[in-house]
Amino acid sequence: MALNNQQILYASLLGSGIVKSLPRFEVIQNELQKHVLPGLPLFPVQPQANNVQKGQAIEPFATNQAPAPIPEDKQFFPLSFSLTENGEKFLLPYETMINIGGKNILVRRNVAKWKDVPGVAEIEGTVKERFSRDDYTIEITGVLIGSLLTGSLADCYPINDFIKLKEYLTAAKALYVWCEPLQLTGINRIAVEDFSWPFTKGENVQAYTIKAYSDKSFNLILT
Known part of the structure; x- marks a missing residue:
């Protein structure tokens, strides 16, 4: 079987065993060429218009101001x-x-206390005699x-x-x-x-x- 240049290229790339199936391979290839798939974009997301505004120059002296x-x-x-x-x-x-x-400044006085006196409640704490403000x-x-x-x-x-x-x-x-x-x-x-x-x-x-x-x-x- 005589081989053309394209068949020789396939045989060198895929091995000598592919030679027997070359006619069938070419038929499949020709059929696929009739159905071309649409091309896919390089990036799946299309670029959108940005909202970046034009910047303004900054004075070098202003960056050092407190x-x-x-x-x-x-x-x-x-x-x-x-x-x-x-x-x-x-x-x-x-x-x-x-x-x-x-x-507040307080003058406090301790008073005598007693217990166990009938009718008299126990006295606790101090007497605050004078209040003044510090x-x-x-x-x-x-x-x-x-x-x-x-x-x-x-x-x-x-x-x-x-x-x-x-x-x-x-x-x-x-x-x-x-x-x-x-x-x-x-x-x-x-x-x-x-x-x-x-x-x-x-x-x-x-x-x-x-x-x-x-x-x-x-x-x-x-x-």
Whole structure:
């Protein structure tokens, strides 16, 4: 049986045993060629129009900027200091956390107690002779933030706010304060006893804590 070039190619690829079945193989191949299946897309999911919008260029300097100070009308409980009642106010640039504690001072006396007395109930406890009110304790925790996240000390550390706050904390007098929780408690002035500048993570961040007592004016009569 003479072989054409296509049959020789099949025999070289599939082995010499396929030669006997080549006529039948060609008949099947010719029949399959009459029924061409539709082509399949390369990806089963057709691409859809996306909703990605055109981006905007970011200034390199803007990525290094810290959050701006919060104005008074944007803070929930803004806190301000002043050295005089009607003097210049210093608004802490970022909202603080304030803890207020109160205490009553009692003078208690122990009384003689007796038991097994007919008709008389047993007396327990002490007699409170005097009530007075102690000072309120105020703890203020806050943070100062520079305008730049990183950089030199002069560029990123909140030096101006630090110096300004230090002037109030080291003043040898009571400070006038304006803050809603303090006003509701009847506190208009505070006397600072203790303050600290703890280590704070971040080149442009400095935390602070303040411990103070409520203060009021008294008219004393000396005799």
